[in-house]
Amino acid sequence: MLNIGIRAVHFAAVMAVFGALAFLVCVARPAMGAYATPSERRAVHRRLLQFTGWSFAVAIASGIIWFAVQAAAMSGMPLGGVLNRETLGAVFQETLFGRVTQLRLGLAVALGATLLWSRHWPDDRSWRILGVGGGLLAGGFLGTLAWTGHATAEQGVDRCVHSLADVVHLLAAGAWVGALPMLVFLLTRSSRAPSAAALATQVTRRFSMLGLVCVGALVITGIVNTWYTVETVPALFGTHYGLLLLSKLVLFGAMVVLAAINRLYLTPRLVTEANIARSDAPPRALRWLRRNAMTEFAFGLVIVGIVGALGVTIPARHVQPVWPFPYTLDWATSQGSTLALVAGMGLLLGLVLALLGIRIRRWAVSMVGLGAFAATLAALAWSLRVPAYPSTYFQSPVPYAAPAIAHGAALFTEHCAACHGPTAASLPARRPNLPVHALHRREGELFWLLEHGIAGTPMPGFGDRMSERELWETINFLHALGQAQASKTVDDLVEPWRPIVAPDFTFQIDRQPQESLKQQRTSVVLLVIYTLPEAYPRLRALSAAKRDLSDAGLRIIAVPMNDTAASPSADASDIDASILALPDPDLVVTYRMFCRINAEETPRDVTRMEFLIDRVGYLRARWTPDTGRGWDEIPTLLRQVETLNHEQPRPPAIQRHSH
Amino acid sequence: MKRSACVIALLAWLLASMQSAHAHAFLDHAAPAVGSTIHGSPAEVRLWFTQELEPAFSTIRVLDQSGKQVDKADKAVDRDDKTLLRVSLPQLPPGTYQVVWRVLSVDTHVTEGDFRFEVAP
Numbered sequence: 047m048l049n050i051g052i053r054a055v056h057f058a059a060v061m062a063v064f065g066a067l068a069f070l071v072c073v074a075r076p077a078m079g080a081y082a083t084p085s086e087r088r089a090v091h092r093r094l095l096q097f098t099g100w101s102f103a104v105a106i107a108s109g110i111i112w113f114a115v116q117a118a119a120m121s122g123m124p125l126g127g128v129l130n131r132e133t134l135g136a137v138f139q140e141t142l143f144g145r146v147t148q149l150r151l152g153l154a155v156a157l158g159a160t161l162l163w164s165r166h167w168p169d170d171r172s173w174r175i176l177g178v179g180g181g182l183l184a185g186g187f188l189g190t191l192a193w194t195g196h197a198t199a200e201q202g203v204d205r206c207v208h209s210l211a212d213v214v215h216l217l218a219a220g221a222w223v224g225a226l227p228m229l230v231f232l233l234t235r236s237s238r239a240p241s242a243a244a245l246a247t248q249v250t251r252r253f254s255m256l257g258l259v260c261v262g263a264l265v266i267t268g269i270v271n272t273w274y275t276v277e278t279v280p281a282l283f284g285t286h287y288g289l290l291l292l293s294k295l296v297l298f299g300a301m302v303v304l305a306a307i308n309r310l311y312l313t314p315r316l317v318t319e320a321n322i323a324r325s326d327a328p329p330r331a332l333r334w335l336r337r338n339a340m341t342e343f344a345f346g347l348v349i350v351g352i353v354g355a356l357g358v359t360i361p362a363r364h365v366q367p368v369w370p371f372p373y374t375l376d377w378a379t380s381q382g383s384t385l386a387l388v389a390g391m392g393l394l395l396g397l398v399l400a401l402l403g404i405r406i407r408r409w410a411v412s413m414v415g416l417g418a419f420a421a422t423l424a425a426l427a428w429s430l431r432v433p434a435y436p437s438t439y440f441q442s443p444v445p446y447a448a449p450a451i452a453h454g455a456a457l458f459t460e461h462c463a464a465c466h467g468p469t470a471a472s473l474p475a476r477r478p479n480l481p482v483h484a485l486h487r488r489e490g491e492l493f494w495l496l497e498h499g500i501a502g503t504p505m506p507g508f509g510d511r512m513s514e515r516e517l518w519e520t521i522n523f524l525h526a527l528g529q530a531q532a533s534k535t536v537d538d539l540v541e542p543w544r545p546i547v548a549p550d551f552t553f554q555i556d557r558q559p560q561e562s563l564k565q566q567r568t569s570v571v572l573l574v575i576y577t578l579p580e581a582y583p584r585l586r587a588l589s590a591a592k593r594d595l596s597d598a599g600l601r602i603i604a605v606p607m608n609d610t611a612a613s614p615s616a617d618a619s620d621i622d623a624s625i626l627a628l629p630d631p632d633l634v635v636t637y638r639m640f641c642r643i644n645a646e647e648t649p650r651d652v653t654r655m656e657f658l659i660d661r662v663g664y665l666r667a668r669w670t671p672d673t674g675r676g677w678d679e680i681p682t683l684l685r686q687v688e689t690l691n692h693e694q695p696r697p698p699a700i701q702r703h704s705h
Numbered sequence: 706m707k708r709s710a711c712v713i714a715l716l717a718w719l720l721a722s723m724q725s726a727h728a729h730a731f732l733d734h735a736a737p738a739v740g741s742t743i744h745g746s747p748a749e750v751r752l753w754f755t756q757e758l759e760p761a762f763s764t765i766r767v768l769d770q771s772g773k774q775v776d777k778a779d780k781a782v783d784r785d786d787k788t789l790l791r792v793s794l795p796q797l798p799p800g801t802y803q804v805v806w807r808v809l810s811v812d813t814h815v816t817e818g819d820f821r822f823e824v825a826p
Contacts (some may be wrong), residue, residue: 116813117812119813119815120759120762120809120813122762122807122815135787136761136762137761137762140759140760140761141759141761141762141809141811141813142759142811142813143811143813194813195813196818197812198811198812199730199756199810199811199812200758201756201757201788219772316758335826358814360814364731364755416771445734449740451743552737552738552741552746554743554745557744557745558740559747559748560736560738560743560747562734562736562738564734607818628744
């Protein structure tokens with residue numbers, strides 16, 4: 047809470063310093079050059095120095111408090127406890143936040159010196175040094191804030207792009223919002239000046255130009271940042287971060303509308319009013335302008351407050367989004383291309399009519415066009431709508447891996463098999479066909495249906511019988527069941543890629559450190575699940591060919607099908623120990639699901655199954671001895687590996703991180 | 706006056722509605738894997754996170770069933786991979802062990818968590 051507040055104050059103060067100096071360089075000096083007397087210019091100069099001086103003081107004070115508050119949060123100690131040399135020193139010297147603070151401290155010292163120097167030389171000829179030199183330092187002071195935020199959490203190119211976008215965003219926001227107080231001051235002052243209207247017009251014109259550039263930069267960089275921190279629409283509507291961002295966008299929209307009114311409506315009126323009235327009273331348009339600028343500034347401050355909060359909120363992308371609406375739009379449910387064509391034509395027609403109406407100045411035509419546009423949008427939304435639940439866009443926090451799938455299989459037997467199949471491993475399940483459901487529904491949707499049941503059907507909710515983790519494990523099993531069904535046609539020849547993900551598993555060769563399938567990025571994996579003594583000849587053959595196979599880029603992982611009599615006995619000294627993994631019942635349960643052939647419903651009772659898994663984790667081929675000689679011929683196996691070696695690289699199979 | 710009061714109220718509401726627990730670097734995977742059984746004592750525990758870590762304030766502890774710390778207390782962030790936190794272990798007898806971690810990500814946010822693994826003979 048304190049962190050949010052102090053962060054917002056610091057951001058606002060630094061933005062004010064930079065904004066005032068940007069205003070001096072881009073607006074005040076060029077506008078005043080021809081329309082203000084030297085004494086007026088000096089007055090503005092003094093006021094600007096006063097304003098930046100105070101803002102700078104607030105920035106320093108809030109910066110120091112922020113550092114202490116942040117040090118407390120980072121070290122996990124209470125605020126009073128961190129105020130010692132050791133902790134503050136560690137934060138200052140050993141963390142990125144501390145190093146950025148060091149840099150910002152240096153910039154602050156230089157900026158403070160510049161401001162002081164300008165105070166001693168109030169001559170308005172020194173404005174260039176203050177404006178340009180001070181402006182650059184203040185820009186650095188403001189822009190470096192980007193490295194105290196979420197951008198640093200990215201890696202590689204993303205970090206550069208996100209950081210750069212953050213820097214530009216901060217500078218643009220500073221130049222716009224931070225300059226507003228000076229704009230108000232100048233408008234107030236110029237309402238008393240003799241050439242009031244002319245100066246005010248000049249100032250607002252130039253300020254609009256500055257504002258326009260800033261708004262453009264804010265929109266572009268804002269989109270980049272939203273992509274990095276939010277990424278999806280559900281995350282925008284269903285998370286704290288997203289909602290904060292939405293309220294920020296609404297306020298930003300209001301600010302842009304006010305700015306547009308100032309530029310398009312009030313600035314032209316300044317001139318006409320001044321020409322007509324020529325009285326002593328300040329023109330109405332000028333007062334209105336001032337009021338708008340003040341409102342804009344107030345909105346800007348609220349936005350900075352929200353930014354303070356956003357900085358300490360988990361980016362939406364990393365949170366389960368709670369969907370707030372009873373419906374969602376799903377393109378997949380519709381007759382895609384026809385609907386797109388009709389909707390596209392409707393939208394185009396509406397737009398053309400609306401523009402035509404504006405062109406020929408017939409507002410009725412425009413209205414009809416806009417109406418058609420809106421109606422098409424509504425009809426499109428109506429035809430794409432599908433029921434949604436709060437958890438529709440949840441992503442499974444449980445990795446798609448053998449332990450979770452095997453546990454899910456057990457849970458399925460216990461809770462679901464009575465209605466959905468004779469045994470957990472049976473396929474296809476009784477109606478409704480669960481694997482098909484699992485493949486065609488979002489996992490978040492399945493989660494809701496499992497937790498709460500389906501009203502109007504015998505399907506009960508299991509939220510009171512299973513933990514959240516168990517529900518996800520059951521869903522993982524259903525997903526594996528669907529994938530297993532899709533893999534029925536996989537045989538011993540590598541065919542073009544299909545999205546069948548090999549469930550992840552960990553394994554241990556001898557007493558070596560534990561490894562996982564996911565780590566095997568440099569080689570194709572041959573997973574052999576064997577039974578002894580039947581598999582002795584096979585293990586011997588693979589051991590003999592191991593060198594050729596590894597040269598081709600194949601890693602062999604052999605796992606016994608059951609624990610008992612698992613390890614090859616002493617008489618098998620010609621079996622290469624580096625291919626033999628320790629027993630793993632979960633792995634066997636999981637991969638047995640993937641061991642069926644065409645039209646066969648239950649997993650076959652085989653003593654051995656072999657799977658070929660490509661470098662990015664997809665299941666690509668399968669062989670069981672009862673289907674023919676297959677991979678008994680080592681050259682056949684080598685050919686499959688060669689085929690995989692020559693494939694175009696593909697992004698890795700689904701990678702979820704467990705939050 | 707009324708308007709500024711509204712603005713302040715709105716700001717206060719937004720700030721008040723914030724959650725106080727903040728978490729940013731998440732555990733991606735671990736070795737030994739979360740909840741897994743490992744045969745023989747592992748030489749170290751390694752945790753991979755989704756973001757780069759601050760070595761000064763990132764800690765990892767391995768506890769035995771009685772809650773006693775059993776690791777060698779030499780936790781460190783990997784020199785080449787700043788998302789990897791590791792601590793080495795002595796020879797562990799078979800049993801269940803708990804890994805407790807608290808990490809500070811470079812974006813200044815703290816996350817905590819724990820998991821268990823089992824050492825089998």
